[in-house]
Amino acid sequence: MSNDPAPGTRAARPAQPLPLKVDVLVVGGGINGTAIAREAALRGLQVALIERHDLAVGASAWNSRMIHGGIRYLEHAEFRLVYESLHERERLLRTAPHLVKPYPLMIPFYRHNNRPAWLLNLGMTLYDLLSMGKSTPNRQILSLDKLRSEWPGITADGLVGGGVYYDTQVRWAERLCVENALAAKAAGATIHTHVSALRVLHSGGTVTGVLVRDEMTGQESEIRADVVINAAGANIDDIPGIGSGQPLIGGTKGTHVLVEPFEGAPKTAVHYEAVSDGRAVLVLPWNGKYLIGATDIFVEGDPALARTDAEEIDYLLEETNRLIPSAGLSRESVVFSYVGVRPLPRASKPGSSANVSRDHVIHDHAPQTAGLWSIIGGKLTTHRSLAEQTLAKILKYLHVRSRTRKSVTRVLPLPGGNTSDWAKFRAGYQAVSTFPSGHVDRLLDIYGTRVTVLEHLAALRPELRAEVTPGVLGAEIANAFEEEFARSISDVLLRRTMTGLTRADYGDHGGAVAEASAKLGYLSNEEAERQMQEYVAEARRLLPPGSETFARQ
Ligand SMILES: Cc1cc2nc3c(=O)[nH]c(=O)nc-3n(C[C@H](O)[C@H](O)[C@H](O)COP(=O)(O)OP(=O)(O)OC[C@H]3O[C@@H](n4cnc5c(N)ncnc54)[C@H](O)[C@@H]3O)c2cc1C
Structure with missing residues (x-):
């Protein structure tokens, strides 16, 4: 007979012992x-x-989710940083193909821009030169006709041209x-x-x-x-x-808002110069919706306490409405907002945050x-x-000599990218997965080749194959607690299965996952209930200022 306590009666799982x-x-x-x-x-x-x-x-979570060279840094002559970033971008396309994907961005050239069309064009050309040998396409200059037909939503007022360049996006940073x-x-x-x-x-x-x-x-x-x-x-x-x-540190906070697809929404990301202050505003297709960001405001104090101000939301929405007049975005359009603090070096003379x-x-x-x-x-x-x-x-x-082998991480895949041919792995797994078919693509996008770990867990405990709540399988809960260092419901839902960023019924799905976590023996019933409340409280930080309930359910 097992000495293990019955599921649901255990306290929180004992943590891994700390080393001495x-x-x-x-x-x-x-x-x-x-x-x-x-x-x-x-x-x-x-x-x-x-x-x-x-x-x-x-x-590392509350950012623009771009793996990018940083085309904007070229105007500050940060060529080494852009070169390094562009080459890291290319490496990540190979070492984490399930997470990092090519991502076109369109820059419209407007007469009112502080940066003239020739400068933007030069920037995109330099970007290509600094990333020679890359696998993504080179920049493309667009005719006005093409711009109007392919991005019909953007305002034609003062539009003189545009260009498309490539970076990459990491959907789940x-x-x-x-x-x-x-x-x-x-x-x-x-x-x-x-x-x-x-x-x-x-x-x-x-x-x-x-x-x-x-x-x-x-x-x-x-x-x-x-x-x-x-x-x-x-x-x-x-x-x-x-x-x-x-x-x-001289941190700056950056807010993003998430909105549902809107009238005139662009088919690619748009990198736009804000009319009100000349800063870059990004309208980013993300996870079936649009992420719009980011502000850049000096902050002091604990970054965990940084919050989005209503003015930041208004700024992002107004600039998007200027770019795409049919969008008609208002505070009610915001699904959620998030804020991150950039850990930037403290500048002796701060000036503009964009210059740090x-x-x-x-x-x-x-x-x-x-x-x-x-x-x-x-x-x-x-x-x-x-x-x-x-x-x-x-x-x-x-003074470690025997262990100073060269770094292997330039080519070594991350654990979920452990295949020489991601497309082939993906197709192969789609054919043999034992999980409900509606989950297979989602699992591949989140776990990459580590879907095999979920399969292994489910082979040992077949009940883990079942859906706990839409977007979460039992095997994912087991994987989060057993393999991926999760110790709470929030960890599981916001940073492992990613459910908390795709569904707003936090009480419902949080409750289902808490119950399953107790049933599977990862938490006591009391701990599961307590952590569920904590999860809902943590998720409420995504509520835009002034909102009491999420705009979507
Ligand atoms: C709005 C915004 C947009 C951005 N966009 C991009 C982008 O598109 N592309 C890009 O490449 N970069 C982007 N960045 C920059 C990038 O996200 C950050 O520079 C990077 O994530 C910093 O990582 P970090 O590990 O140093 O810090 P963090 O991710 O903040 O991690 C620090 C960790 O330390 C922990 N910690 C703090 N105190 C303690 C303690 N006492 N004991 C133990 N742990 C502690 C914290 O809990 C935290 O988890 C953006 C940043 C922001 C804010």
Whole structure:
């Protein structure tokens, strides 16, 4: 007879035990922390990552979801950053083909633009030159006739031409973080979600570890480490013991709104110069709807407390209505909105937020504290190269020779991209999947080749094949808790299955998943009920300011 308690009577699943000592301790489970953990583990180092909430709760989720060179940075002559980003973009198309897809963007040339047509054209040409050898098409200049026939919704007032250039989109940026964490684990790292860094510990000018607390059990302990990487995003100045003196971060918040398809909605993304302030506004087809963003406003304080202001929503809607007069968007059109804080380097003379470099800095705290680095900035796009650069510093510091093999991450697929031919894998899996047919494409888009893990779980427990609620199978819940470091209903729904970003009936689907999680033995009934309430509260942060209920059900 099994000694396991009956399903539904267990407290929250025991967390993976924390290590006592590692070579490298990474603080922060955003894209940069998870990528550094992956790179360090692949170089043979003993690695642990701690994240105070869940993977991808910060800027790594609440962004524009573009893996891009950053055409806009060309006007600030950031050629090296654009070159690096464009090459990382190409690598991700190969290493994560299930998540990162080619994505055309149209730039309309208007007479009122601050940037004249010739400059925009030059920018797109440079973009192509800096990404020579890419797999996506080159830019295309459009005639007025073509523009009017293919983008009939955009205003013809002052329109003198336009062009299309290619970048890529990552529909589920959250999953990019999860996959980096999975890759780190596969290489030997341990990943600990809901564990906070309380204080960085040092002795005689050298880092010795971090005092941590498991936020679910309240238990505190020390993890000793030869190297600590502070990848806490816009929070890097806030961890006691960092001791940088001057703040390193000068964060800016960026809001996006999500709207249903509207009259005159463009068939591709549109990159538009706002009439009111000349900033870039992006109208981005995303997940069957349109994401419009982003604002760029200096903020202070805890980024987790940053909120969208009604004026930001009005600005984004007004600019979209100017571009597409038939859109008629109003606050009522907003399905949800989200805000992220860019962990940008603090500028001595801030000026315009748009002028602050989007490049990253790997800040060495030596000589004050040797063995401690803080990651400032860093785009979603450049996470891998940033990690490679960070490891070069760590390995030099540790004088590790036997383990300094070259980085393999330029070509090594992420766990869900582990195939030489994604289209073939996809077609093959569609033919043999044992899951209900309506779920198969969704599973492939989220888990890539790791659908085989779901199949394996379902083969062991056939009841996992069933749908728990539209958009969630039992196997996905099991996978989230058992394989992907989830410890709560919010983790499962907002950052693993992605249901929380596709359905607004949070109470209903949250309730169904909570009940199933208890039934499957991952949570006690009480814990499931409590976490369900927390999930609804967390999801309510997506409500646009002033709204009490979601516009869609
Ligand atoms: C509006 C907006 C749009 C953007 N658009 C794009 C884009 O389209 N393409 C692109 O490439 N980049 C984009 N970016 C930039 C990119 O998203 C960020 O630079 C990147 O995600 C930063 O990742 P990070 O891991 O450093 O930080 P984060 O993702 O913020 O992660 C930091 C993590 O540290 C954790 N943490 C904090 N304190 C502690 C502690 N004490 N203990 C343990 N953990 C802690 C947090 O919970 C968080 O999960 C955008 C950013 C924003 C805000």
